[in-house]
Amino acid sequence: MTLPAATHTLMGILNLTPDSFSDGGQCLTSRDECKLDAVLAHAQWLIDHGCSVLDVGGESTRPGATTIPLDEELSRVVPVITALRQHFPTISISVDTRKASVAKAAIDAGASIVNDVSGLTYDPAMVQVVAYSQATLILMHSQGTPQTMQQNPCYENVVREVNDFLQRQTESAIHHGVLEKNIVWDVGFGFGKTVEHNLQLLSHLGEFTACGFPVLLGTSRKSFLALRNDMIPPLERDALTAATLWHGAMAGCSWFRVHNPQVVQPVLALVQAMQAQATRLSQRIMKEQACV
Numbered sequence: 001m002t003l004p005a006a007t008h009t010l011m012g013i014l015n016l017t018p019d020s021f022s023d024g025g026q027c028l029t030s031r032d033e034c035k036l037d038a039v040l041a042h043a044q045w046l047i048d049h050g051c052s053v054l055d056v057g058g059e060s061t062r063p064g065a066t067t068i069p070l071d072e073e074l075s076r077v078v079p080v081i082t083a084l085r086q087h088f089p090t091i092s093i094s095v096d097t098r099k100a101s102v103a104k105a106a107i108d109a110g111a112s113i114v115n116d117v118s119g120l121t122y123d124p125a126m127v128q129v130v131a132y133s134q135a136t137l138i139l140m141h142s143q144g145t146p147q148t149m150q151q152n153p154c155y156e157n158v159v160r161e162v163n164d165f166l167q168r169q170t171e172s173a174i175h176h177g178v179l180e181k182n183i184v185w186d187v188g189f190g191f192g193k194t195v196e197h198n199l200q201l202l203s204h205l206g207e208f209t210a211c212g213f214p215v216l217l218g219t220s221r222k223s224f225l226a227l228r229n230d231m232i233p234p235l236e237r238d239a240l241t242a243a244t245l246w247h248g249a250m251a252g253c254s255w256f257r258v259h260n261p262q263v264v265q266p267v268l269a270l271v272q273a274m275q276a277q278a279t280r281l282s283q284r285i286m287k288e289q290a291c292v
Contacts, residue, residue: 063146114130216253
């Protein structure tokens, strides 16, 4: 398999939850009901700042979060995706869910991407939903559940074990009918990893991008960026996020899930310009050598 083209996809985060770690409640009323006008306004802002994918989530999977009832997640997600599809007919919509029933309803409402933070381990029916719909599947690695994942996560070799998991789940997905060209990898920063585990994965991203699948970088505002400094809250981690996106883009990552594209989009544009210049220079040198 050849490496994917050096293009960058910005995925804007639309959290429809009261308890997400960074922006929980932003699109909710005091009764935890979705404010559709606020969602659409925020979606427009994300699109205006470079996002070509909107990632809609109705259940928080932050450390310590509890699972919500199926009907509650459906009631948060489906009306919003329906409205997004109506107002933004050309935008790609992703549903951030572990539940096959939510994924199916979201696809029926207009989503074309399933972002499963469990990597197809939570709901056995998820792979059939994705395969039947031919949706794009974002396979993410996580260790444990949101309730337990940060309780002393342990690996012998985090890079090897995450890579093995993604390879194994990819093979299973393809076996069940998911199209190989529709699979995106996510190493799962912050999902069952210590600060040290996250830094190891960050420094070895090239080992994942070399496997040939598009790799999504999901570091936006994650706690490990602050290196255990409690004086840097989530909303003040955008510059740190941009630094990791620079590193990820240089390592070959092509998808970037972000809260604030206004900060990171110029960084990715600069990386693309640098990569294009390097390609032109390499081509010129090769042409000159061929003429010698």
